[in-house]
Amino acid sequence: MLKKVFLWLLGTGFVIGLIGLIVVGIYTLRLTSNLPEIITPENYEPKKVTTVYDRNNVLIGEFFREKRELVTSEQIPKHVKDAFVSSEDAQFYKHTGVNPTAIFRALIANIKAGKTVQGGSTITQQVAKNLLLTNEKTLDRKIKEAALARKIEKKLKKEEILLLYLNQIYLGQGAYGMGSAAKIYFRKPISELTVEEAALMAGLPQAPSRYSPLNNPKAAKNRQLYVLKRMYKEGYITKDQHKEAKEKPLTIYPSKSYKETAPYYLETVRQLASKEFGSDEVLEGGLKIYTALDLEMQKAAQVAVQDRLKELDKRQGFRGPLKNIANKDKKLYEEQLLEVLTTERKKLWTDFNDEKILQADGTLLEMPEFVSSSDPKWKGFPQ
Numbered sequence: 001m002l003k004k005v006f007l008w009l010l011g012t013g014f015v016i017g018l019i020g021l022i023v024v025g026i027y028t029l030r031l032t033s034n035l036p037e038i039i040t041p042e043n044y045e046p047k048k049v050t051t052v053y054d055r056n057n058v059l060i061g062e063f064f065r066e067k068r069e070l071v072t073s074e075q076i077p078k079h080v081k082d083a084f085v086s087s088e089d090a091q092f093y094k095h096t097g098v099n100p101t102a103i104f105r106a107l108i109a110n111i112k113a114g115k116t117v118q119g120g121s122t123i124t125q126q127v128a129k130n131l132l133l134t135n136e137k138t139l140d141r142k143i144k145e146a147a148l149a150r151k152i153e154k155k156l157k158k159e160e161i162l163l164l165y166l167n168q169i170y171l172g173q174g175a176y177g178m179g180s181a182a183k184i185y186f187r188k189p190i191s192e193l194t195v196e197e198a199a200l201m202a203g204l205p206q207a208p209s210r211y212s213p214l215n216n217p218k219a220a221k222n223r224q225l226y227v228l229k230r231m232y233k234e235g236y237i238t239k240d241q242h243k244e245a246k247e248k249p250l251t252i253y254p255s256k257s258y259k260e261t262a263p264y265y266l267e268t269v270r271q272l273a274s275k276e277f278g279s280d281e282v283l284e285g286g287l288k289i290y291t292a293l294d295l296e297m298q299k300a301a302q303v304a305v306q307d308r309l310k311e312l313d314k315r316q317g318f319r320g321p322l323k324n325i326a327n328k329d330k331k332l333y334e335e336q337l338l339e340v341l342t343t344e345r346k347k348l349w350t351d352f353n354d355e356k357i358l359q360a361d362g363t364l365l366e367m368p369e370f371v372s373s374s375d376p377k378w379k380g381f382p383q
Contacts, residue, residue, distance in 0.1 A: 038148075038155050039131050041163055046070075046176070048286025052269055054295040061266040063273075065283045069179035071190050073163045079195050079236065080178065081162055083202035086230035089123040093158055097124045097149035124149040126205075127165050171201060172208030173255040184255050185213070195237060196245040199227040200252075200358075213252050213358050221362035249365075250358040262298050265291075 046068055052061035085092045091099050099122050121129070128148035133141055152161060167177040175181035178201065182190040186197055193201070203211050203223030213220035225246060232242040269291060273282045281287065323340055327333040346366065357365040 038152055039164065040156060041160050044131075044164060044167070046168065047284040049180075050273075050282050050285060050287040050289065052266060052289045052291060054291060054293045054298075056294065057290070058295045060261050060291070060293060060295055061269070063270055063282050066176040067174045067180050067184070068167070068176040069183060070167055070177065071179035073159055075189070075191050076163070076166060076178065077191060077193060077198070079231075080190065080193055080198040080201075081166070082231055082234070082236035083195070083198040083227055084166065084205075085123070085162070086234050086236060087199075087202040087227045088126070088205060090230065090234055092123050092162070095122060095124075097151075097153040098122060098146050121145070122149060123165050124152050124161050127161055127168070128152060130168050131164065169205050170208060171204045172212050173214070175255075185252050187253050187256075194245075194248075195231075195241060196224070196228070196248050196250060199231065199245060200224045200250060202227045213250070213364070214254060214356065217358055217364040218362035221358060221360075247360045249360060251355050252358055253355055261295070262293055265293055265298075 047064070047066040049062050049064040049067055049069070051059055052063070054060050089095075089099070091101075125145050125148075128145050129135065129141070132148055133144060156164075167179065169178075170176055171178070171181040171185075173181075173184050175184045178190050181201055181204075182188060182193055182197075185201070186193065200213060200220065200223075203220065203226065206223075210216060211220045211223045228237070228242055228245050231237045232239065237245070269289060270282065273287070273289060277285070277287070325333060325336045325340065327336060349366075359365055
């Protein structure tokens, strides 16, 4: 009797399991039966930046929804590609779009942490999500993402997939794609990025705000060290390169703003262009607009206005000190005085220079301890 009951339960479980598999199969088939068309590097058309130039072909402004500068595979150094593969998808050149091992590893890590601390998506899955799907966190989207990743792997070469990824990803500071990020963070083309700079950039896709070298330098440095360690373990860099890259300070910059360069003129240009070509074309079409403005003359005019305003302000008479320091305790007095002088010196420094140094210990040096007047780089800087 017990044997019959066991066999019945076993048979019932098998039937239920089979029905479950059939239902899942039908559900998956329905979801993946109408997937978007695969995008290739040839038909990849992201939102582009419209650039505005003065009469001497000097860049004076930009209009955009996504600040992106497209780059070709040949323009991207090998160590930049290696940095992102090491950080985001170490098995990129081996898997076929989905990496079950990475998914299982991420699942275990997330269960242990009680929250999402790792993602199991491959670079190919990220391309599928960012280019063809939405960011909604649903089971339907993950199934479509995996199916699209498999299709992408069948249609495109690995280098093509990586190129789409590096042109599409968001890296903070308004930078979409590595071409734009290299210009914003380091003010150089992607072809000139060093190993340590590439590692810093490769640490950003997971959480651009959290790992921003400007807003959270310690976290950014730790993330860079993780990427460098992965590059070394994967054999992309030598032990000496790893050691040198870890200890080398990085010069980084905030995003450059054109708002102070003839702002009213630029806004008028934007309005006229939008009326002529439409707002979407101006903000996404990558137009090149050439104007009659002379940037040097514009700067001279702004300086002249500022000088006259200063003279006018001076004629109003002395308005009192900016701050009073009155403390009988000599030590406290000196501390307060030093604080005021440091604040003013920092303000003067940033008026002349906006570069910041991310040091090996993860601290951000916004100005040097001492500026030598003999250094031609800082000619004119107040000592």
